[in-house]
Amino acid sequence: MLTPADVRRLADRLGVRPTKTLGQNFVIDHGTVRRIVRVAEVGADDVVLEVGPGLGSLTLALLPHVRHVTAIEIDPTLAEALPTTVSEHAPDLADRLRVVTADAMRVAEIPGPEPTALVANLPYNVAVPVVLHLLELLPSLRRGLVMVQAEVADRLAARPGSRTYGVPSAKAAWYAEVRRAGAVGRNVFWPAPKVDSGLVELRRRPAPSASASREQVFAVIDAAFAQRRKTLRVALSSWAGSAPAAEAALRAAGVDPSARGESLDVAAFARIAEQAPPRPES
Known part of the structure; x- marks a missing residue:
């Protein structure tokens, strides 16, 4: 996995400066990426879809545990660099990775094997539409674990009658059982955001209506x-x-x-x- 020094060194080498526009906050804490992989409960038969892999910290943590990772990255510089990073740090696992340079909110198909799990550190400003789009696009996704802004996590997992229950909660519930799966502090990121984050678990369930679309x-x-x-x-x-x-x-x-x-x-x-x-x- 990438150390905090690796992350900064790689960013310098690529000339990458995290931008608010793309919601880039790179995970630099080993414990956090290990925790995400553990809570996601992915295994040797899983094909993981990762959105926004960035410099590759979570990607490298996922690869030893799953059959394949398809990573969607909107930043062409990061997308081009990721296979090289994996080859340098985990050469025996490089053939398990496919990188797609695309906007996850607009992607219409995912090349390669059908994803079974969504595991991602999602940009705060697009987290809800990305989750809803991918759940609709990919019926093969049986479960997911996403790290999002704490407020967004609350809204996604809210129950009827609560203060935070609204459109994101109800629409996510069309596809899946949704629950909060833990809190994440801001200091595990570089640069550190001004808000805390949360983990949200999704488990696919049948649509609640057979006659209404x-x-x-x-x-x-x-x-x-x-x-x-x-x-x-x-x-x-x-x-x-x-x-x-x-x-x-x-x-x-x-x-x-x-x-x-x-x-x-x-x-x-x-x-x-x-x-x-x-x-x-x-």
């Missing part, structure tokens, strides 16, 4: 939280076409029209989507 359910979630303090009868009136139509759909779904979106789990949002009023033909 993801798009239909997400439309209900978006409408419900667009007017968070309004009752669902009011908040869903535009979605349903009118407040009375929203009330009818809610009652048919077994949901109190005077409830608010923050009180519903994803299964309830799915039941509402299943009662969507027919749209008039244009």
Whole structure:
């Protein structure tokens, strides 16, 4: 694995200066990367998708434990350097790595074997859309462990009725059981961010509706939280076409029209989507 001195030396050699634009904070603590690999519970049969490998600290920790790592890196300088870094530090494992130079939020396919696990230190500003995009794009992902800003971790893993429950919580729950898997201090990074981080575990589960699509359910979630303090009868009136139509759909779904979106789990949002009023033909 890379020592803190290795990380700085490699960055100097490449002329890399971590940027806020790309959310670059490189992990320099051996204990943290070992902990991530352990908590992720990846094994010899796993194909890991890593997003934002940076200089390679987590990549090098993963490679001895899994069959293959596909690393998606948006920075072309870092993407080009990563195979060389792995060859220098773990030459016997270099053939287990494939690097894809791409934006993880826009990638449409992943070359190579189908990923079974997502393990990543995600940039804070894009963590939620990246997680949701990859879970939708890759049904083969059965589980994940991501390190994100503590506030983002709270939102992803929040339960209905809590202060932090919202759109990210409900949408992530469409795909997976989500829970906080530990806290991470800011001093394990270079440069140290101004906020703490958290680990979030995701375990894939069946979609909560067989008849309503993801798009239909997400439309209900978006409408419900667009007017968070309004009752669902009011908040869903535009979605349903009118407040009375929203009330009818809610009652048919077994949901109190005077409830608010923050009180519903994803299964309830799915039941509402299943009662969507027919749209008039244009």
